[in-house]
Amino acid sequence: MRWTLKPKPKEEKINELAAALQVSGTIASLLLQRGISSFEEARQFFRPSLNDLHDPYLMKDMDKAVARLEKAIEKEENILVFGDYDVDGTTAVSLVSGYLKSFYPNVATYIPDRYDEGYGVSFKGIDFADDNGFSLIIALDCGIKSINHVAYAKEKNIDFIIGDHHRPGDQLPDAVAILDPKREDCDYPYDELCGCGIGFKLIQALAANRDQTIDDLIPYLDLVATAIAADIVPMTGENRVLAHFGLQVINSDPRPGIKAMTHQLKKKTLDITDVVFIIAPRINAAGRIKHGNHAVELLTEFDFEQAQQFASEIEAYNAERKDLDQQITKEALNQIKENGEQNRFTSVVFQETWHKGVIGIVASRLIETYYRPTLVFTKSGDKYAASARSVKGFDVYNALEACAEHLEQFGGHMYAAGMTLKPENYAAFKEAFEKVVKETIAPELLQPELSIDAVVRFEEITPKFTRILKQFEPCGPQNMTPVFVSNNVFDTGYGKPMGKEEEHLKLFVRQNNSEGIPAIGFGLGNKHEIVKNKQPFEAAYCIDENEWNDKIELQLRLKDIRN
Template sequence: MDKIWKVKQQGDSNVIKHLSAALNVNMVIANLLAQRGVTSFNEAKSFFRPKLSDLHDPFLMKDMDKAVERLEQAINNQEKVLIYGDYDVDGTTSVALMYQFLRTRIKDLDYYIPDRYSEGYGISPRSIEFASAEKFSLVIVLDCGIKAVDKIQQAKEKGIDFIICDHHNPDHIIPNAVAVLDPKRPDCDYPYKELSGCGVGFKLLQAYTQKNDVPVVELYDLLDLVVVSIASDIVPVTGENRVLAHYGLKKLNSNPSLGLRTIIRFSGLDGQHISVSDIVFKIGPRLNASGRIEHGKKSVEILVVTDEEQSTRLGDEINSYNEIRKTLDRDITQEALDMIAHDPIQAERNATVLYNRDWHKGVVGIVASRLTEHYYRPTVILTESNGLATGSARSVKDFDLYEAIGQCSDLLESYGGHMYAAGLTMKIDNIPAFTRRFEEIVRNSITDSQQSEILEADAKIQLSEITPKFYRILKQFEPFGPHNMTPLFMTENVLDSGTSRCVGRNMEHLKLDLVEPTGNSSIFPAIAFNQASHYEAISQGLPFDILYSIAENEFRGKTNLQLYIRDISAKIY
C-alpha cells in the first residue's frame, strides 16, 4: 500500500523568527517549537527545562478534599483498605504506586486486579463480594470506575466506601462514591485533562503529602511508575505529563525500583539510556503480558517486590509470558493475513471482520492493530469466550470506529471504547449480519483520504543541516510521545554513495550511505527497515526522496548519528 507524504503546516513566521533570535537556534528548530505551541522564550524555557514546581495544585481537582479526608480517616483509624486497578500497564502501575506509598501507613492493606477473562474490565461484582467478605471498609479504585454507577451503589449498600481515581470520559451520571477524581468530569475545573490513571493516583498522593507535610522526596521516588504509565497508555506528553515523564525517566535511568530494574534487565536495556519508546516497545509489553496470558496481579507483585531473589523469579515468569504473547501474536496475525489473502472478497472490502473460535482473547487487540497497519482499514478481530464472540476493533486516522460499531448495537451484547479502539461482544450467530452491516457502514462513510496512510513530516530539510548541534537541541525535545512525537523530516533528491546494501536475516532491510547531489562530501548513514524492495532502484544511482527521523547509533564503542528512514520515494501532495 502506497503511503502519502504531507508536510505539516508550518508555524507562524513571526513567532519562528522571534524564537530563532531569542533562543539562538536555527529556523527549523524554531519552527518545531512553534508547531508544538511554544511561542515565547519563557514557554521554551518551560518546555526544555520542566520543573516539578510547575505541577498544578492537586486540590484544584474536584473532590480532592473529600478524597484526602477519607484517606486520612482510613490511616488514622487503621482501616482495612483495598487498592483496585485495571489489568493493563496503567492500572497495575497505579496500584503499585498507591500500594508502595500506603504500605508503611496502613497495616491491613491489599490490592485486587480483576481477571481479564472471567471478570473483564472495570469494577466487577466478584470484587465487591470479595471486599465485603474480607471486611474492607475503603476501596481506592485506579484507572477505572468512572462509569460504575450501579456497582458503587451496591458496594455502598454493603458499607464499603470508594475513592475513584480515573481519567476516562464519564457518562451523564457520576458514581455516588465518597470522592470521584477525574479531570475529565464536566464539573471539574482542573487545568490539565490528560493525566494517565496513575497520574490521577499521583495527584491524590501529592495532595495528601501537601496537607500532611510529608517530604516530597517520598512521592517523587515513585515517578518511575508514573512515566511507565504515561508511555504505555499513550496519553499526550504535554503539560503535567511532560513534567512527570521528564522526572520519571530520570528516576528510571538512575535508580529504578527493584521490580522495574528487573524488568529493565529482562528487556535487554541494562546500561542503556531508557526512553519513552523503550517503555512502549519493551517494558510495557512485558507488564501487559501477565494480564494477557496469566493474571495482571503478577505485574503488581513485581512492581512492589522488595526481595531480589523473588524479583528475579517474577521477572523470569513475566518474561516467559511475554514470549508466549509474542508467539501467539505472530502466529495469529499470520493466520489472519492468510485468511484475507485466500478470500477474494476480502480484498475488495473497506473493512476487515475476522472470527476464529480458537484465537487467544488476550492478543486479539494486538492482531487488530497489526492488520489495521497492514491493510489500513477499520478492523475487527473476534474469538469465542464463554459461548459468545468477543474481540477488539481498531481504526484508521479520523474514522470514528466507536460510532460505526454503535450503529450495529442491536446485533451486540455489549461494546465500549472510543474513536480509534473498541471492544465488543455478540452472539456467534450474529457475526455474518454484523460483518455485512459494518462493511456497509464503513463503505458509505469512510473518505478517500481515510483509506491511505498519511505520513506527516514536521519540516523539509537538507542533509547538510543535520549537525551535532542540531541533534543536541533536538534531543532536548524529549520525552517524545503523542502531541510531541519524534520529529520526522523530509529530504528530496538524495543519492546512494555506492556502498548501500541489503541486511537482515532475510535481507529485508536496507543499510544506506547517503549523500547530497550538491557536492557536499559528507556521508549520512541510514537504516530502512523492511524496505529492501527499493534496493534495485537505489543502486542504479538515481536520486530519491526520504522521510526519516534522526537518532544516535552506537557500534563498537563509537556513537554516530543515523537516519531512521520511515519511507522512500513516496507520493507527495
C-alpha cells in the same frame, strides 16, 4: 504511504522565536507547530520542572477523596486498591498501594481476571472486598461507568473512590469521590492524564498532609512514566514532565521489578521508545497470559532476587504471548483472504479458539497489512468478545456507538475499544460496522499517512541542531519525534538490503557536497531499486543516534523513500 507536509508557521513568527531563543529557523518552526510561541513556553518545554505540576486539589472531588482516605486510616479500615489488568491499571495499583503501605498496613490490591471477570470493576471483586472486611475500594484506570457495581457495593456498606481517565457516560456512579479530569464539571487544567497519572495526583494530595514534598514522590515516577508510554496519551503538559523525570528514575534508580526486566540490556540509557517496546509488553503479558496480579507483585517487590524470579516468569509469559500473536495474526490474515474481504473498509474476524489476551495486538498487526478499522473476535463464555483498533483520524468508538443495537456492551476511546455481543448478532454487527465505516470514513484515511515536520538540507544537521532536537524528548502523541524530508539525496554506493529476509535497508547518504551520513530503513528492503547507481531520491527520516560497541554515532532512521 501518503506524505503530508505540516503547514509552515508564518515567517515573521519563526524569525521572532528563532531570535528570542537563538536557534535555527527549523527549530523555531518545530516549536511553533507544537504550540510553543514564547521564550517562557520554550523554557517549560526544554527544561521540564516538577514545580510546573498542577495543584492536585484543583481536581474535582480530590478534597473528598483525601478526606475519605484519612478517615479510613484514622479508623483503621481495610482499603482495597482495585485496577485494570493492563500496564496503566497495574502500575496505578502498584503506585497507590505502595504509597499507602509506606505508612499504613491495612491495604491490599485486586486485579480482575481478564477471562473470568473482564475489564473494569467486577461484582466478584466487590464480593471479595465484602468477604474480607474491606470498607473502602479505590478503583484506578476504571470505574467511571460502573454505576451498577458502585450501587451494589453501597448495599454492602463499601465506599468507592474512583480515579479514572476515560470519558464518563451521561450518569456518574454514586461514589464518595470521582477523580476524572474528563468530567464536564471538572476544571482541572490538564485532562490527558492516564490512570496511573490520576493515581499520582491522589498520592500528591495525600503527601501534602504528611509534610512531604514532590521530591519524596520521585521514586514512584518510574511507574508513571511506564504508564504514560504504554497508554499512548499525549506527551504534553504534565504527562511530559512526569515522563521526563520518570525516565530519569528508570535510568538511575528504578524499583527492583523494573531493574530486573532491564538490567541485562546492552543499552545503557533507556528512552521512552524502550519503555514502550521492552518494559510495557512484559508488564502487559502477565494479564494477557496469566493474571495481572503477577505484574503488581513484580512492581511492588523490594527484594531484587525475588524480583528477578518474578521477572523471569513474566519473560516466559511474554515469549508465549509473542508466539500466540504471530500464529493468530497468520490465521486472521488467511481468513480475510479466504473470505475475499481484502477490499472492504473494515477487517472483522472471528475464531472461537483465539486467545483473548492477544486479540488487541493481533488487531494492530492486521492494520499493518490492511490499513483500516479492525476488530478481532473470540469466544468468551457464551458471548463473543472483541478488541477494536483504528487508523489515524478515525473514531472507532463513535462507529461502535452507531452499531450499539447489536452489542451487549462496549467501551474505550477513539483508537482502541473492547466489546461483547451475542453469537447470533455477530453477522448483523459485522455488516452494520462495515456500512457505518464505509459511509463515514474519509477515503484518504485508508492510506497510512507520513506526517512531515519540515524540509531540511543536510548542512543544517549540525551538532547544535541534533543537541537541541534531543531535548524534544520524551516524544509521543502531540509531540512526536520530528520527521524531516530532504530532496536530491543519493546513496554513495554502499547501500544494501539487510536482515534475514533482506527486509531492511542500510545506506550511506549524501546531499550535494555534504558529508555522508549512515541511514537505516527498517522494512524498506524492497525499495533498494530506488537508490541503486547513485540515483537521486527523496528521503523522509528522523535523526537518530546509534549506540554500538560503546560508540554513539548520528544516523538517519528512514521512514520512507521515493523517486
